[in-house]
Amino acid sequence: MHRYNNDDPLDVALRPPPNESPEEAALREAREEEARRVSAQIDAEIKAERQARRKKRIVRLLLLGQSESGKSTTLRQFQRLYTPTAFREERIQWRAVIQLNIVRSIRTILHALEPPTHRRRTTSAAPSASMLALAGPSSPPPVPALPLPIPGTTADITDQGAAYPSSYPSGSAYPGGAYASASNYASGSNSHYPNAHARDASGYASGDDYYAASDPESDPELSSRYPSSISPGGRSPYAASSFSSSPYSQHQAPNGNPAWDALRAALLPLRHVEALLIARLVPPSEDEPTRLGSGVVPGSIPALRADAQSLQEGSANGWSGSPTALADVVGLGLVGLRESPRHGHEQEIFVRPGNRWMGGGHAKSKSPTRPSFSLLGGRHSGSTRNSNDREKERDEAQETLHACAHAMIALWADPGVREVLKRRKIRLEEGPGFFLNDLERVTGPHYLPTDDDVLRARLKTVGVAEYTFEMEVSTGRETGTEWRIIDVGGSRSQVATWVPFFDDVDAIIFLAPIAGFDQVLAEDRTVNRLEDSVLLWKAVCSNKLLAGVDLVLFLNKCDILERKLKAGVKLVRYVRSYAERENTFEAVSQYLRSKFSAIHREYSPNPRKFYAFCTSVTDTTTTGGIIASVRDMVVRQHLKQSKLL
Ligand SMILES: Nc1nc2c(ncn2[C@@H]2O[C@H](COP(=O)(O)OP(=O)(O)OP(=O)(O)O)[C@@H](O)[C@H]2O)c(=O)[nH]1
Numbered sequence: 001m002h003r004y005n006n007d008d009p010l011d012v013a014l015r016p017p018p019n020e021s022p023e024e025a026a027l028r029e030a031r032e033e034e035a036r037r038v039s040a041q042i043d044a045e046i047k048a049e050r051q052a053r054r055k056k057r058i059v060r061l062l063l064l065g066q067s068e069s070g071k072s073t074t075l076r077q078f079q080r081l082y083t084p085t086a087f088r089e090e091r092i093q094w095r096a097v098i099q100l101n102i103v104r105s106i107r108t109i110l111h112a113l114e115p116p117t118h119r120r121r122t123t124s125a126a127p128s129a130s131m132l133a134l135a136g137p138s139s140p141p142p143v144p145a146l147p148l149p150i151p152g153t154t155a156d157i158t159d160q161g162a163a164y165p166s167s168y169p170s171g172s173a174y175p176g177g178a179y180a181s182a183s184n185y186a187s188g189s190n191s192h193y194p195n196a197h198a199r200d201a202s203g204y205a206s207g208d209d210y211y212a213a214s215d216p217e218s219d220p221e222l223s224s225r226y227p228s229s230i231s232p233g234g235r236s237p238y239a240a241s242s243f244s245s246s247p248y249s250q251h252q253a254p255n256g257n258p259a260w261d262a263l264r265a266a267l268l269p270l271r272h273v274e275a276l277l278i279a280r281l282v283p284p285s286e287d288e289p290t291r292l293g294s295g296v297v298p299g300s301i302p303a304l305r306a307d308a309q310s311l312q313e314g315s316a317n318g319w320s321g322s323p324t325a326l327a328d329v330v331g332l333g334l335v336g337l338r339e340s341p342r343h344g345h346e347q348e349i350f351v352r353p354g355n356r357w358m359g360g361g362h363a364k365s366k367s368p369t370r371p372s373f374s375l376l377g378g379r380h381s382g383s384t385r386n387s388n389d390r391e392k393e394r395d396e397a398q399e400t401l402h403a404c405a406h407a408m409i410a411l412w413a414d415p416g417v418r419e420v421l422k423r424r425k426i427r428l429e430e431g432p433g434f435f436l437n438d439l440e441r442v443t444g445p446h447y448l449p450t451d452d453d454v455l456r457a458r459l460k461t462v463g464v465a466e467y468t469f470e471m472e473v474s475t476g477r478e479t480g481t482e483w484r485i486i487d488v489g490g491s492r493s494q495v496a497t498w499v500p501f502f503d504d505v506d507a508i509i510f511l512a513p514i515a516g517f518d519q520v521l522a523e524d525r526t527v528n529r530l531e532d533s534v535l536l537w538k539a540v541c542s543n544k545l546l547a548g549v550d551l552v553l554f555l556n557k558c559d560i561l562e563r564k565l566k567a568g569v570k571l572v573r574y575v576r577s578y579a580e581r582e583n584t585f586e587a588v589s590q591y592l593r594s595k596f597s598a599i600h601r602e603y604s605p606n607p608r609k610f611y612a613f614c615t616s617v618t619d620t621t622t623t624g625g626i627i628a629s630v631r632d633m634v635v636r637q638h639l640k641q642s643k644l645l
């Protein structure tokens with residue numbers, strides 16, 4: 001008999017009504033008994049499913065980490081190594097993504113070259129009260145140190161503490177902030193992160209994305225180059241002048257650089273390429289809710305498609321119709337719209353995981369509570385046209401890019417352009433999906449993406465994708481084990497949504513992109529990327545549901561970290577506790593590794609297997625060996641567990 005505790009609010013809520021009749025009591029008890037029975041049955045089913053999976057040798061791996069940490073790239077490495085035939089077959093399909101990545105880079109450059117009054121402020125999030133307080137005139141930007149919540153180092157907490165959550169609730173998966181709408185991904189330059197104002201001698205932007213944090217209006221050189229009389233407005237960055245009705249018309253160049261205007265005019269067809277790619281990559285979808293009503297949500301698929309259509313039709317509006325939405329498509333890669341399974345009618349924008357856009361098999365949900373999609377590759381659908389057919393297809397986007405190649409190369413090679421980018425602290429070469437150093441090759445009419453290109457392409461994931469495969473015989477690996485790798489979209493609210501579903505995976509590969517110590521999150525420009533990784537790691541380690549899952553940590557993007565440190569960016573400016581240590585790659589990576597290990601030791605509810613690697617998952621040579629170690633470790637553990645059953 002349950003005894004109710006007077007002080008416990010839960011007990012108070014569960015207590016039977018005071019005037020309950022014997023019949024009512026009997027009914028209630030029957031209901032409670034039925035609920036217990038259903039719960040026990042669900043537990044038994046989960047256990048049986050787990051055992052069956054172990055017997056059938058199904059290994060499940062979960063990839064976790066913040067957005068842009070390299071999860072999907074790690075997945076692609078698995079595909080490249082263990083299903084090489086399927087991986088090769090699909091390379092051609094990445095061409096469209098690479099095309100979008102290129103158009104996005106060119107767009108960013110053209111936007112940066114615009115007169116300051118023409119550049120839109122693209123960061124839509126209003127600064128929070130705490131950020132305003134930090135950024136206000138009476139409170140100058142504080143010394144840019146990162147309050148890394150590393151156990152036992154209270155000295156790490158600085159006066160910026162108010163801007164960050166000191167920790168996520170222990171045991172909770174991850175705090176689900178408001179879903180970052182597409183417009184928040186625009187290539188904005190106005191970070192609210194206080195560190196954005198800090199600058200290293202190297203000229204690296206501090207605490208920002210790959211984009212500049214400086215205020216262009218206060219840039220004296222730019223201001224003098226662009227007369228203030230230019231009317232502001234939603235121009236396309238490709239448009240040669242805001243005064244001309246047609247960008248091709250003869251006019252007095254307003255910015256004093258006719259060479260740039262000529263390039264801008266020559267690159268105008270890229271507008272069409274972008275529209276084409278959007279129309280192609282964002283197909284009409286059965287997932288799209290029909291009850292959106294007449295209101296088109298900015299950044300939503302109807303809005304995006306409307307933009308694409310208006311561009312294709314040569315609408316006078318051009319890019320100014322909904323510039324943010326278009327920028328977002330390029331920034332996000334491929335997006336779709338569906339209802340969040342957890343949040344009812346809330347809309348999510350997501351990369352259609354898998355085959356639909358690649359033209360392969362079918363995305364399907366295997367269980368009502370655990371949506372999963374089969375990602376491209378692995379088990380190839382027989383209906384897929386082979387890559388040779390695709391290669392032969394006329395690709396208008398590629399043709400246009402080819403025709404624009406000279407102008408793009410000239411733009412990227414222009415020392416003045418580089419100077420502006422440097423001054424605005426736009427570091428495209430460090431960002432994802434950077435192909436400007438390969439323009440001649442990738443715009444070739446017969447271009448087929450190489451393995452490296454596929455690994456470097458940027459395609460944001462939203463939602464959950466489960467990639468199922470058996471190692472191809474050609475790889476010389478044992479067959480018969482089915483691998484399931486789950487790749488989740490890494491933006492904050494998504495991780496929060498999905499993590500609790502994966503308590504029964506064999507291992508988690510957690511990616512912490514440690515090169516991001518001087519950057520902020522794309523979806524929340526008030527949060528430092530390294531700090532976000534640390535907090536997410538802490539939440540994963542301490543999560544009770546995941547207590548039995550082995551952890552593999554990839555301290556990723558070490559190639560970028562090494563370059564950054566060599567260029568003179570100092571870790572200590574962001575992580576105070578780093579103190580006087582050497583600013584070398586070896587010392588920094590070792591230090592961060594020890595901090596992540598300490599969090600694991602301190603917060604894991606039970607002892608478990610833990611491995612840590614410094615990785616650059618875009619690098620095929622080094623990553624191959626690391627993935628092989630992970631594979632062996634996971635299989636060993638899996639067998640051990642199966643024997644215990
Ligand atoms: N230089 C370098 N680039 C990397 C590395 N790892 C990933 N990238 C690039 O970073 C970008 C983002 O990687 P993704 O694998 O798409 O990141 P993700 O974690 O799946 O991100 P979401 O899908 O948004 O959650 C891609 O363009 C990758 O090529 C790395 O170690 N070094």
Ligand SMILES: [Mg+2]
Nearest residue numbers: 071072460461
């Ligand atoms: Mg991804």
